[in-house]
Amino acid sequence: MSATIVVAGATGNLGGRIARALVARGASVRAIVRHATAPDKLERLQKLGVSIASVDFSNPSEVAAACSGASCVVSALQGLRDVIVDGQAALLDGAVKAGVPRFIPSDYSIDFTQLPPGQNRNLDLRRDFHRLLDGSPVSATTIFCGAFAELLTGRMPLILFKRRRVLYWGDADQRMDFTTVGDTAVFTASAALDPSTPRFLRIARDQLSARELAAVAGEVTGEEFRLFRAGGLGMLGAIIALARTVAPAKREVFPAWQGMQYMRNMFDGRAKLAPLDNDRYPGMRWTTARDVLSAHQESATY
Numbered sequence: 001m002s003a004t005i006v007v008a009g010a011t012g013n014l015g016g017r018i019a020r021a022l023v024a025r026g027a028s029v030r031a032i033v034r035h036a037t038a039p040d041k042l043e044r045l046q047k048l049g050v051s052i053a054s055v056d057f058s059n060p061s062e063v064a065a066a067c068s069g070a071s072c073v074v075s076a077l078q079g080l081r082d083v084i085v086d087g088q089a090a091l092l093d094g095a096v097k098a099g100v101p102r103f104i105p106s107d108y109s110i111d112f113t114q115l116p117p118g119q120n121r122n123l124d125l126r127r128d129f130h131r132l133l134d135g136s137p138v139s140a141t142t143i144f145c146g147a148f149a150e151l152l153t154g155r156m157p158l159i160l161f162k163r164r165r166v167l168y169w170g171d172a173d174q175r176m177d178f179t180t181v182g183d184t185a186v187f188t189a190s191a192a193l194d195p196s197t198p199r200f201l202r203i204a205r206d207q208l209s210a211r212e213l214a215a216v217a218g219e220v221t222g223e224e225f226r227l228f229r230a231g232g233l234g235m236l237g238a239i240i241a242l243a244r245t246v247a248p249a250k251r252e253v254f255p256a257w258q259g260m261q262y263m264r265n266m267f268d269g270r271a272k273l274a275p276l277d278n279d280r281y282p283g284m285r286w287t288t289a290r291d292v293l294s295a296h297q298e299s300a301t302y
Contacts (some may be wrong), residue, residue, distance in 0.1 A: 004028045005192050006070040008077050008091050009106065010050065011041040015076030017185030025189055032066045032091070042210035050074050057087055064092030068207045070095075072102040072192045079253060084125040089132050092154070096136055103138045104192060105129060108184055109281050110177065110271035111144045112200065120261040123251070132151070141197040144185045144273055146177025146204045147266065149289045153296040155259060158210065160219050165228040166217065169236045169267045175212075176266040177204035180287045190281040203272040203285040219292045236264050
């Protein structure tokens with residue numbers, strides 16, 4: 001009999017990939033969604049073979065029923081306090097009531113346990129939920145993956161392709177952790193089916209400094225990328241404080257200053273992942289940052 005895994009956030013990018021990877025591994029997957037979820041999102045999951053449990057998260061009995069019979073609840077929820085703390089707390093409560101033995105929270109980030117509180121709003125919310133999680137009877141496993149490598153060609157302004165520059169703050173040789181969304185999903189699916197996971201698992205396909213990123217970008221594009229030092233970490237902190245004052249964006253999950261907070265944490269070095277658990281599940285085929293940049297270069301060419 002296949003294991004039943006409950007996935008919250010399966011209508012999103014990462015959650016959908018986790019669900020797909022679980023199905024590919026023979027698991028019975030149940031997506032727990034809100035009543036108002038758009039039908040087209042549900043249809044995409046159902047076509048994968050995922051069953052749907054529509055619930056009101058404010059109704060403990062509904063959430064518990066949706067978790068019934070599962071061996072693990074995986075959260076890939078994304079949002080602010082009402083989701084990361086309150087929503088996951090409702091999910092955790094339902095898992096406990098249903099007797100689910102294991103829970104994977106929606107962390108998928110740099111190792112915020114190594115950072116002091118108050119430096120990163122979104123990571124502080126996850127820290128707050130950890131207090132609830134660690135006080136519960138379930139066995140929890142957090143998966144740290146660094147930054148999603150796809151951000152190197154998107155919202156993370158490190159590689160400035162048009163200007164042939166790699167921007168950095170502080171030390172150009174400080175290595176940072178990168179893992180693709182797809183690889184994170186596959187690893188998470190394997191962890192959800194693994195009853196012996198520890199409290200923390202750490203993965204990073206690439207650990208690259210700004211200097212090394214410049215070299216990779218140059219090799220991929222055939223053009224020289226130079227380093228551009230924007231300033232020290234103290235200056236970046238001052239810019240973040242100013243940006244939060246001018247545009248607090250209390251209801252926006254990823255305002256510009258939130259991205260700056262992640263960059264400061266990565267260049268700080270304390271949140272770097274070690275030791276790595278990349279080899280825990282043999283057979284994984286990892287996607288490199290070079291692969292991501294190469295795909296971006298090819299799409300830009302056509």
